[in-house]
Amino acid sequence: MADLIPALQNALRDAVRRLLPEPADADALEVPVLRVPDDKPGDYGSPIAFGLAKTLRRNPAQIAAELAAAVVPPEGVARVEAVGPYLNAYVDPGAFVRAVIAAPLDLPPSGRKVVVEHTSVNPNKEAHVGHLRNIVLGDAVARIERAAGHRVEVQNYIDDTGRQAAESLFAIRYFDETPPADEKYDHWLGRLYVRLGEAKERDPETIERGVAEVMHRLERGELRHEVERIVRAQLATYHALGAEYDLLVWESDVVAAGFLQRGLEVLERLPHVTRPAEGKFAGALVMDVSEFLPGLEEPQVVLVRSGGNAMYVAKDIGYHLWKVGRLAGMAYRAFDRQPSGHTLWTTHPDGAAEIEGHDFGHAQQAVNVIDVRQAHPQAIVRAALELTRAADAADDDTAAEAVLHHLAYEVVTLEGQAMSGRKGVTLAIDAVLEEAVRRARAVVADKQPDLPAIDDVARAVGVGALRFAMLKSEAKRVIDFRWEQALSLAGDSAPYVQYAHARADSILRAASEAAAAVRAADWDALGPLEVKLAQLIARYPEVVRNAAHDDAPHVVAQFALDLATAWNGYYNHRGPDGRPDTAVLRAEPGLREARLALVAAVRDTLARALSLLGVEAPRQM
RNA sequence: GCGCCCGUAGCUCAGUCGGAUAGAGCGUUCGCCUCCGGAGCGAAAGGCCACAGGUUCGAGUCCUGUCGGGCGCACCA
Incomplete structure (x- = not known):
């Protein structure tokens, strides 16, 4: 019950005040209150006498006895007595139970918004047990954050310009097959993906050329529909697990919205981000993260290669600057209606900038559910967010407090074996x-x-x-x-x-x-x-x-x-x-x-x- | 080599941000339906909380070191 413990703490503090030569010393006193072990008398107990024993230079059991005599039990507490050096309270059963039952289970709204990103499975195959942990963890975290009173937006990042998606899509053409009616689309595609991996040894040039071409088409957004088909098949699995999402964020849209370029512009204003004219990083754009990741041999992280190509982290940083409201300019539209009736939204080139009743992004906190092996890159994204925030706070102290929490979960092995999609040690x-x-x-x-x-x-x-x-x-x-x-x-x-x-x-x-x-x-x-x-x-x-x-x-x-x-x-x-x-x-x-x-x-x-x-x-x- | 994480019962794990004699499940052994659901309950057995120091009235919990295991340390994604 919410108010019984504070009441008990106050009562104990009052009793301490009567005992102390300098009563004011009791004001700041921390009064620990814990449930007593099952085999001990009483319901809630406090070891407060231990701390006082030092300043009073007296036996804690004696102090506990005196406190027990001095304390005035608050409403709901039948009596307080000393059990050795502990001070134990007996609640009044009727009053206590009634109060507990009447107490609300909901926590009050916090006014904060949290973006939880999870799942983010490559759109090229069926999800396996390794992903299971991510989905279930992320979904539970979203529910818990919501119950804690925060506004929660669940995002699922779709890496639609990556090599894996390209390989799977190319495999369809390469093997010239059509999906069978009795197999789930993502499973079928996963099989083709593995087959293509094997075929690479026989026919590397054709495959390499083909995959590269598909990658370019993906970047131009020409295969959006094909990728969506995969995503829909994967979503069926997530829905069967009971997980739902608020927004799909497509990598191609993040890039098209200019978040990469604009994110880099934000970063380039920081003193930590430089473009060395000479040395091993000559011509590249690098960021010094030593403040955030001490002990690194090489504190410079490359954001843009000397050839001009951006690194993946740079994209990720752009995405996250949008998550916390530092960048805007994304377009949205409805993607699906989920089992609960909730609409799933997606970013989309043809979408609308504003959706009635929605304010995507603009979070005070971002939680990323990503496995522990990504700890390094996640720390770099976080460093970038902290650096831009610190820079803002210098000239504008209203800058939102945006923190990134990387929820790093450990891997799932399969009957003792490491999971591997390529080797087929996997379980859908x-x-x-x-x-x-x-x-x-x-x-x-x-x-x-x-x-x-x-x-x-x-x-x-x-x-x-x-x-x-x-x-x-x-x-x-x-x-x-x-x-x-x-x-x-x-x-x-x-x-x-x-x-x-x-x-x-x-x-x-x-x-x-x-x-x-x-x-x-x-x-x-x-x-x-x-x-x-x-x-x-x-x-x-x-x-x-x-x-x-x-x-x-x-x-x-x-x-x-x-x-x-x-x-x-x-x-x-x-x-x-x-x-x-x-x-x-x-x-x-x-x-x-x-x-x-x-x-x-x-x-x-x-x-x-x-x-x-x-x-x-x-x-x- | 550097960094992060882990080491608690035979096995899998909790341990209320330093408090009372370290708790569950699985497995083993023994009990419990003339009684609201036996997918349950009770009991027994099983522990130098990896090891060594330190801080503290008090350490599984905090600090340092050692040992053992996992992961990460690219102008890859």
């Missing part, structure tokens, strides 16, 4: 999805054969299990993808949480069906078991804040597991006599209503946490 997301849903369906059919919407449930469970497996541990952890582990339906998994949710919902359903004599809740009948559950629910806003601050979905996943575990434990709890003592529906009137309210809060909080991870919470499973 579509195949994994199919298998996940198939396995989930078998379990659902076994456990709940009479379930009405069995296919929907199997999908929710299968996809949920997969997403959860990608999200439950930190991004910087290497994930080795293994079937039985990723699709586990037991233990630390989405189905475990979903099951807890469905169980709560089934109680609430039964209650509403039997709603004959509804009493007013008797909050005072609640006890310590309910407090433990409510304490977890009360953490939710803090969990969202922390997860958003660090762009760390695993924080939410771990919370969902904790809450589900606590709820399952409560549900199965037995009293000293060995009999269940937490029955909800069969509890006495009054207590029953209070418990029902708590169960509803459990269910809603579980559903909310799962939704932040993009995991559905079926009412039955």
Whole structure:
């Protein structure tokens, strides 16, 4: 609960003030308050006496005892007592649980806008398990940032002028094949791409010439329609995973909008960006990034080669200057209608500069979900953004604070092997999805054969299990993808949480069906078991804040597991006599209503946490 | 060589930005449906939190070093 802890901190601070020779010293005092371990008495505790022991030069346990005597418990706290050197508070169960249930789950709007870029798969083949982590992570981060009160725009960058797209498109002509009706377009293209790689050994000149020509056509935007076809096929996969986007950003449009040139003009005004007349960088445009990347052997980064060609980072910098509102001049139009009904927009040469109700870019923060191997180039983009911001702040202190957070996630290996598209050590997301849903369906059919919407449930469970497996541990952890582990339906998994949710919902359903004599809740009948559950629910806003601050979905996943575990434990709890003592529906009137309210809060909080991870919470499973 | 990340139970991972006797899942062993969903619950076993110093009343958490593993260090994208 939001205000109980500050109230407790204030009460403790007041007590300290009475104890100190210089009462003013207490004003700035930090009062740590934590939940007490399960085997210790009390609900919230503070180690405040430790810190005071030093300045007072006295035994902390003694100080704790004196503070306990001096403290005036705030509303909602029954009493405060010393437990050794700790100061533990017992909340008043009725008041506490009621307050937790009444507290809003939503965080207030921040007024900040965050652009989350993720997916950004090359438009030349089907997405594989390596991309899976990116998509799921990015999607969850977007949901979490939104829940934290920020305006969020999800961008998916389409590298339509790259070599990979060119190779795939050229392969169609080279092998002169037409896509089969029974194979997804991106899968078919991926196969041609691999075949072309093999054919290069036999016929290098023709292929090299052909690919180069396709690249030029791509740059001129002549093959837009062909690339769009690939992108649409890939989008079907992302949508099946539950991910949606706000805007596709095409590299050819970034270039056509002049962001490369204009970005370079912005950079050239910086003292860090120079054009050496001699030395190894003679004729090139370079940027000194030593301020941001200390310890580099070579602090100069080439932006434009001495031959005049721009490096890729330069394009990326231009793109990012637009993201944070330093450049404008892009055109947009609708691309697709996504499963939720949300329109997916795209940049487009024939689009409109203004779209009613949309203000693309102009973010205060950019989050880039890109694997850790890109850490270097990302740091360079970030350095460029920081440098331009610093330059602006010098003569205009209203310059927006724009920060780039590179969410660097580790790679996914496949059964211990490094993933490699070329070598064919790869696994398509579509195949994994199919298998996940198939396995989930078998379990659902076994456990709940009479379930009405069995296919929907199997999908929710299968996809949920997969997403959860990608999200439950930190991004910087290497994930080795293994079937039985990723699709586990037991233990630390989405189905475990979903099951807890469905169980709560089934109680609430039964209650509403039997709603004959509804009493007013008797909050005072609640006890310590309910407090433990409510304490977890009360953490939710803090969990969202922390997860958003660090762009760390695993924080939410771990919370969902904790809450589900606590709820399952409560549900199965037995009293000293060995009999269940937490029955909800069969509890006495009054207590029953209070418990029902708590169960509803459990269910809603579980559903909310799962939704932040993009995991559905079926009412039955 | 330089830089970043990781080292916690047999395996896979958490650990509330320094607090109480380090927690889960999987696996192993033993229990629990005359009771609201057993995809569940309870219990047992399993740990020099890589190692060595340091800071602190207090270190898995912060600092330094060592060892082991991963990744990155282009006028490539």
